[in-house]
Amino acid sequence: MSTLKILVIDDEPGIRSGISRILRNFRVDYPFMEEAFDFEVFEASTGEAGIGIIENNKPDILLLDNKLPGIQGIEVLEYIRKKQYDFTVVMITSYASLELAVKATSDGASDFIPKPFTPQELRSSIENITKKIFLKKMTATLKETDKQVRFQFLSVLSHELKAPLNAIEGYLKIARDHQLGDKIEDYHAIFDRSVERIHGMRTLILDLLDITRVESGKTQQNIVDTDLVKAMQKAVAAIQPSSAEREIRINLHGSDPIWMKADINEIDIIFNNLVSNAVKYNKDKGLVDIHIEENDGMTKIRVEDTGIGMTEGEMAKLFQDFVRIKNEKTKYITGSGLGLSIVKKLVENYGGTIDVTSIPDKGSTFIVSLPKERSCS
Amino acid sequence: MKPGNTTILIVDDDMDYLFQARLKLEQFGFKTITADSQREAELILEKNRPDIAILDLMMENEDSGFILSYKLKKKYPDVPVIILTAVAAETGITFDILDENNRKWIKADLFLEKGVRYDVLKTEIERLLQKS
Numbered sequence: 105m106s107t108l109k110i111l112v113i114d115d116e117p118g119i120r121s122g123i124s125r126i127l128r129n130f131r132v133d134y135p136f137m138e139e140a141f142d143f144e145v146f147e148a149s150t151g152e153a154g155i156g157i158i159e160n161n162k163p164d165i166l167l168l169d170n171k172l173p174g175i176q177g178i179e180v181l182e183y184i185r186k187k188q189y190d191f192t193v194v195m196i197t198s199y200a201s202l203e204l205a206v207k208a209t210s211d212g213a214s215d216f217i218p219k220p221f222t223p224q225e226l227r228s229s230i231e232n233i234t235k236k237i238f239l240k241k242m243t244a245t246l247k248e249t250d251k252q253v254r255f256q257f258l259s260v261l262s263h264e265l266k267a268p269l270n271a272i273e274g275y276l277k278i279a280r281d282h283q284l285g286d287k288i289e290d291y292h293a294i295f296d297r298s299v300e301r302i303h304g305m306r307t308l309i310l311d312l313l314d315i316t317r318v319e320s321g322k323t324q325q326n327i328v329d330t331d332l333v334k335a336m337q338k339a340v341a342a343i344q345p346s347s348a349e350r351e352i353r354i355n356l357h358g359s360d361p362i363w364m365k366a367d368i369n370e371i372d373i374i375f376n377n378l379v380s381n382a383v384k385y386n387k388d389k390g391l392v393d394i395h396i397e398e399n400d401g402m403t404k405i406r407v408e409d410t411g412i413g414m415t416e417g418e419m420a421k422l423f424q425d426f427v428r429i430k431n432e433k434t435k436y437i438t439g440s441g442l443g444l445s446i447v448k449k450l451v452e453n454y455g456g457t458i459d460v461t462s463i464p465d466k467g468s469t470f471i472v473s474l475p476k477e478r479s480c481s
Numbered sequence: 482m483k484p485g486n487t488t489i490l491i492v493d494d495d496m497d498y499l500f501q502a503r504l505k506l507e508q509f510g511f512k513t514i515t516a517d518s519q520r521e522a523e524l525i526l527e528k529n530r531p532d533i534a535i536l537d538l539m540m541e542n543e544d545s546g547f548i549l550s551y552k553l554k555k556k557y558p559d560v561p562v563i564i565l566t567a568v569a570a571e572t573g574i575t576f577d578i579l580d581e582n583n584r585k586w587i588k589a590d591l592f593l594e595k596g597v598r599y600d601v602l603k604t605e606i607e608r609l610l611q612k613s
Contacts, residue, residue, distance in 0.1 A: 263539055270596050271497035283504065297497055435496060435517060 106139050108234060111146045111163040113154035113180060114196065115173050119219070120147040123167060126223045132234040141234050151175035155183060163191060165233055167217070170197045170204060178204070181211040192233045196221070260426045264308060264440065268301040304438030311442040314373055315425075318449045330368050331361040332396055332403060339375035340394070347383045347392070354379070354392040362396050364403055364476050370450050377443040378407045378470055384437055385468070386411035401476050408469040414462040422460060423448045447472075487610060488512040490531035492522040492549060493565070494540040498595075502535070505599040511606075519545040523552060530557050533606055537595075538566040547589075554588045561609035564589040565597070 112123050124145040133140035146161060148154035151172045157163070166184070170177035177195065184191060195208050198219035205216060217229055275294040277283075284290045333356075340354050347354055364371075382392040390410040397404050412433040414422070421427045426441040428434070444458075451458045455475050462468035489511050493499045496517060503513045514531060516522035519540050534553055538546035550562045590609055593602065 260539075260543075266595065267495055267498070271495060271501070273596075274497065274501040278501065278504065283508070294500075297500075301497065435494075 106141050107144050108141050108165060108237065109144050109146065109161055109163040110165045110167060110230070111148065111154060111157055111161070112167045113148045113151060113172065113177070114167070114169040115149050115171075116169075117149070119169070119196070120149070123226065126226050127230065130227055130230065132231050134235070137238050141238070143230070149173075151177065151180045154180055158184070158189070158191075162189075164237060165230070166191045166193045167196050168193055168213070169219075170195060170208070178207060178211065181208060181213060185212050192237060194229060194233070257425060261312075264426060265305070268305045271301045272298045300438055304440070307438070308440035308442070311440040311446060314446050315442055315449070318370075318446060318453070325367045325370070327365050327367055329363050330366045330371055332364055332371065332405065333359060333362050335368065335371045336375050336379075336394060336396060336405070339372065339379045342376060343379050343383050346380075350383070350386070351389045352383055352386050352392060353390075354383070354394065356394045356396075358396060362398055362403055364474060366454065366474070370453075374447050374450055374472065375405075377447045378405070378472070381443065381470075382407050382409040382411070382468075384439070385409065385434070390467075398476070403474050403476060405472040405474070406469060407471075408467065410467040413464040413466050413468055414460075415464055419460055419462055423458070485510050485512070487532045487606075488514060488529075489606070490514050490516070490522065490525065490529075490534040492516045492519070492534070492540070492546075493537040494518055495537070498537070502599075506603075506606075509599075509603050519549050522549055526553055526556060531560060533561045533563070533610060535563045535565060535602075535606075536589075538564055550589045561590045561612070562588070563591045563593055563602075563605065563609070565593050565595050 110123075110127060112120050114120050114123075124147065127143045127145055131140050131142050146157050146163060148157050152174050154166075154168075158166075166180075168177045168180060172180075177197070181193060184193065192215075193208075193213045194215040194217055195205075195213045196217045196219055197204070208216075215229055215233065217225060275298045278294060279291055284294070336356055337359075340356055343354070379392070379394070386392065386409050392410075393406075393408040395404070395406040395408075397406075414429060418429045418431075422429070423444050425445045427445075428439055428441040448458050451472055451474065457473050459471045459473075460468060461471075489506055491499060491502050491506070491513055492515070493502070494517050499515050499517060503515055506513055514525060514529060516525050519542070522536075534550075536546040536549050538544070540546065542548070546564045546566070550564060553560060553562060591605060593605065
């Protein structure tokens with residue numbers, strides 16, 4: 105429950121106490137709002153006293169009579185505007201004239217309640233204002249969240265880009281200064297690490313381009329009939345050098361075409377990520393089993409490995425940007441931490457889903473389900 | 482305190498940085514203990530008191546370095562802590578390090594950019610050791 109503060113500035117005691125009474129047990133509650141609102145009413149009999157309450161209590165809504173003993177309602181409005189306070193102001197007045205209405209509106213009043221008013225008129229006016237305040241708050245929160253997500257992304261990105269540069273620079277300086285002695289063999293390890301970090305950085309840059317493409321949604325998609333089995337064969341062929349080196353066997357079951365309306369480049373990104381992960385996080389001499397099956401207008405792509413697997417906690421973080429599962433087993437494996445978050449975004453763009461099951465030290469299985477016809481974009 | 486009698490705890494999840502920092506600091510004559518995660522560092526700290534600690538900021542979590550620093554200072558209040566961060570100043574991201582409230586709990590003695598030259602790092606280590 106949130107409470108909105110309402111300040112009534114009116115010189116008639118009857119009006120003030122009437123409003124207090126009407127709003128005391130009033131609640132505004134809509135199914136779309138996460139919280140209900142109730143109201144706390146403050147009363148002032150003059151503009152001067154009202155300004156005091158404004159300063160001390162910062163109300164959300166101001167019910168303002170224009171005809172006041174000291175300064176007029178319009179002057180209170182001007183004060184609020186000068187201070188740039190963000191209140192919703194409703195004029196309550198029996199002296200409503202067109203001229204006053206125009207002046208008050210240009211000074212920031214958003215509504216008028218003519219005196220005398222019924223409890224129902226007051227309540228419906230307050231209800232509308234509450235809805236607007238709620239929406240304004242929600243918009244502000246969303247913008248803020250969006251900003252924070254960008255900020256987070258940039259800060260992690262700068263970290264991820266600088267780390268390999270620092271590492272490679274450090275190794276080059278060690279080599280330049282002969283810090284490991286004069287035998288070239290003693291430098292092989294650090295050259296290998298440098299090359300590895302350069303590979304990692306290249307992957308990161310390519311992944312970044314992919315994610316920007318997916319997120320901006322601006323590039324033209326080229327949706328054509330795509331053979332998923334053929335695309336998978338391509339992905340398997342691409343990883344062959346690394347899998348052969350570590351004697352990892354990849355079995356792609358079935359060779360008959362399975363068609364889907366999709367952008368070939370996007371399917372390539374999804375498959376390359378799944379297959380290269382299955383190899384990267386596998387054990388030497390391990391296995392990768394790939395099944396592509398269609399059923400009920402959905403195509404299921406299952407990529408199963410006999411690798412290092414993950415814990416429940418690690419799985420929970422898996423699809424977030426820049427999340428890399430860091431533990432003893434992954435310490436020497438480089439990656440951008442973007443691959444699976446790109447895959448998830450792409451799959452969801454096609455109205456599909458991605459699921460993972462995993463057992464530490466036994467392996468992981470990724471299942472991507474894609475509708476044959478895209479249902480949404 | 483002479484370098485030879487000084488033990489530095491280096492904590493970083495980047496194995497290349499760990500290797501290089503250890504090589505450099507040992508060439509300067511310091512003894513080193515290394516850990517590649519907040520968790521491993523916490524285990525080391527249970528039984529060992531380093532003379533100074535150099536911590537990476539982002540490890541398992543984005544604020545691993547802060548948390549580690551907090552825990553280290555709680556156990557060994559006199560051990561100076563340097564936090565290294567690759568979070569670039571040029572992006573304007575400073576983690577509000579200078580913010581009064583954060584200062585209160587973070588308690589690191591010094592923040593340095595990750596790419597800082599090792600001779601600068603050495604000077605800072607010696608300065609902090611003299612103070613403590």
